[in-house]
Amino acid sequence: MFSNLSLGFGVALSLQNLALCFAGCLVGTLIGVLPGVGPIATIAILLPITFGLDPVGALIMLAGIYYGAQYGGSTTAILVNIPGEATSVVTTLDGHQMAKQGRAGVALGTAALGSFFAGCVATLFIAALGAPLTKLALLFGPAEYFSLMVMGLCFAVVLARGSILKAFCMIMLGLLLSTVGTDLETGQERMTMGFPPLADGIDFAVLAMGVFGFAEVLRNLENTETRDVVRAKIGRLLPGWDDIKQSIKPVLRGTLLGGILGILPGNGAVLGPFASYTLEKKLAKDPSRFGKGAIEGVAGPESANNAGAQTAFIPLLTLGIPPNAVMALMVGAMTIHGIIPGPQVMTKNPELFWGMIASMWIGNLMLLVINLPLVGVWVKLLQVPYRLMFPSILIFCCIGIYSVNNQPVDVAFTAMFGLFGYLLIKLGFEPAPMLLGFVLGKLMEEKLRQALIISRGSFMTFLERPISAGLLVVAVAILVIALLPSINKKRDEVFTE
Amino acid sequence: MSLNQIERAQGLRVRSSQDLAAGLFMILLAGIAFVMSYELPMGTLRQLGPGMLPKSFAAICAALGALLVISSLRFHGEKLSGWSWRGVFFVLGAACVFALCIRGFDLGPIHVPQLGLAVAGPLVILISGLAADDLKPKELVIFAVVMSTACALLFKYALSLPIPLAPWLLGI
Known part of the structure; x- marks a missing residue:
């Protein structure tokens, strides 16, 4: 493990990769701070730019954007009371209260230090788990892969916000959309209406940008949010000794919780902050302090958030299965550079695997340095009114989408998916699970076909093979548990809190 | 008896226009997908054809849509909100x-x-x-x-x- 890590640091510490890592972290923090621009849209925009880079550098930068956004999101949550990112929803509860009490600096400092600690632990965690999991992955045949993805989708249903039935609808819709395009085996066109741009299927970037870029703008235009940027002084950034003593245990628990949940396929990382907040509230001597500026309510969820964001790389790097939409874009970036994600990455491209892991640690260090001194700049940025923000988002999206394939028709398609996404939002659907279903759809179909060919058309193969059966049992169990009325009620509580 | 159960006893009527619309929307999409993939062969289990998965997914989508419609008649939920x-x-x-x-x-x-x-x-x-x-x-x-x-x-x-x-x- 240590020789591998030193190889990784050798790669990550080259001047070019350091610069790319820094650029990624800076851009990530920026978009994390700005509400309404997420890492999905940003990575999709920046994807064409990475064509000219070498694969290691490209992935280091994209990864930096992803975890940088997690840091940035908490700044907005604390200072403005709106989550910059979906994962920092919980931080608004106590973080903003702390800011109102004139302790914004301490809240920001605690969040940054907690995130840094969580990032370091998660990096070690990935390094330690990577090799054994890769060995395990080599035991996986098509049937196991299929069952694993089924399990991932079940997790995504359970972990999605809102009604389970609607989340289920979104997953199936994503799977349905993934079947558009040329059939891989027979070469027949499916549901393309004879329209040539659809022959390759729906472009993931187009779908993601439409549903998460344009539709978000439409959603935000509707509820003109009131932004109460904290006018009080930010105060000193470094938490005092008492604060550290109070937050050290929540940080440790949050890191562990977030790290474990992050590995789950099906975007478990989102659950981390919620779980950590609930746990801290349960464990606290005086739970009534929560929601009124309790430092544990910032330290725990923020660590969980960052740990989860990083361990989410584990399924991607070891099994080649993206656990969430951002990781799906990473798959796109890898395939563009001719790297097939999966267990063979570690043996065939060790410098990529370990370089990326080492860069995550370096990136976390950089984020600590970027974030704390630059708080003033971020506050200024947050005062830009939305009427100027969304045209900028729009022009970036247009240029980005156009550049992916140099196809103007892609931009029109994106607008169409924007309308589709807006419709989904209006109907009370949460579009994130759809994207995951869409991403996994093609891979699932391929593995299903392979498995059925091997088993000569018998579905029993999924139950006869022990690993596959185990994964399916977990999938069914999690669905049943989630549908039990008592748990269902609790789940609502966790997500509405 | 909870409020929902009392309501349920009073017969079926639209209790969540959002869920009803969402269910109908899913059924509509499934219908479109089914029509578009109508001519694709299903194949056999041993050798799946190109039409197998689109049709199965469409069928599941339609079933889920129907479930949503039913639940909108039985349980209270959000109303459809305005459209900008x-x-x-x-x-x-x-x-x-x-x-x-x-x-x-x-x-x-x-x-x-x-x-x-x-x-x-x-x-x-x-x-x-x-x-x-x-x-x-x-x-x-x-x-x-x-x-x-x-x-x-x-x-x-x-x-x-x-x-x-x-x-x-x-x-x-």
């Missing part, structure tokens, strides 16, 4: 204008030359900016010029993406 045409029209319209202008197009008698980012950029910002409630025209015009210049510098020169700038004027 202004945002849809200007924001998505701006994107379509960008698609038409960036490389030009021919549509029957209408011919638009390749206008490039120099025209498409400001247009996107000006048109989409009209969607804001607190519109300030002067500010928007200045912002459109500044932002487009910044985008041209960033994407064309700093990141060297092959995007046409103003082929009709500068030849690049």
